[in-house]
Amino acid sequence: YKGILHALYMIYHQEGASALYRGLSLSVLGAIPFSIGSFLVYTHLDELWGQPSLPFTPMQSFFNGCLAAAVAQTFSFPFETVKRKLQAQSSCLPCSGGVDVHFTGMMDCFKQTVKTKGVLALWNGLTANLLRIVPYFGIMFSSFEFFKRVCLYRNGYTDSPLRYILTPGVDQSLRPQELHDLRLLGRRNF
Numbered sequence: 001y002k003g004i005l006h007a008l009y010m011i012y013h014q015e016g017a018s019a020l021y022r023g024l025s026l027s028v029l030g031a032i033p034f035s036i037g038s039f040l041v042y043t044h045l046d047e048l049w050g051q052p053s054l055p056f057t058p059m060q061s062f063f064n065g066c067l068a069a070a071v072a073q074t075f076s077f078p079f080e081t082v083k084r085k086l087q088a089q090s091s092c093l094p095c096s097g098g099v100d101v102h103f104t105g106m107m108d109c110f111k112q113t114v115k116t117k118g119v120l121a122l123w124n125g126l127t128a129n130l131l132r133i134v135p136y137f138g139i140m141f142s143s144f145e146f147f148k149r150v151c152l153y154r155n156g157y158t159d160s161p162l163r164y165i166l167t168p169g170v171d172q173s174l175r176p177q178e179l180h181d182l183r184l185l186g187r188r189n190f
Contacts, residue, residue: 022087026106030079037072042141058142065141066134073133078122080129082109156183 001007011019045064086109089102103109113121146161153161155176 022089026079026083026086030076030083033079034072034076037075038068038137041068041071058146061142061145062138066138068141069134069137070130073130074123074126077126077129078110081122081124082106082113084125085109085113 001010008020042064045067049060049064086103086106103112110122117124149158150161152158157167159165159167
């Protein structure tokens, strides 16, 4: 292919519009357990570190994010493997696009992959994928925690964005607008 537009044009004209969306349902199905798993693992790790005597550092957020992504990716990777096999398969390319077996659909791909190469074949390529995704999620969760602290500070819930020390005398269940209104009422002289 000469570029993205040329690739889209050629795939559309040779294989049809449905070829552009091959593997989409697997992407969605794989994203659900990955997202749920990564946030569950992250929140559980967050609770483990959450001792009041230990300050929560950005390095801990990075470590928690990395570990959460690694666990979630390991459990959801079979969906990724099947998606890649279905996307690589093409009747217009020689040898069906280099895919070793012809698949009729998602379940057929799962069954034939396990039958021909074994269960562990569903995790082929996991190491390379972990090297790509784990640092990204570590940075993402570290950034999330930092900006959460900045927002808590800007809305008056904490004394500093660098420490998670709650502002004395502030009801932590108040929403930012309610907290702002309460402060305005406190400044007025009746």
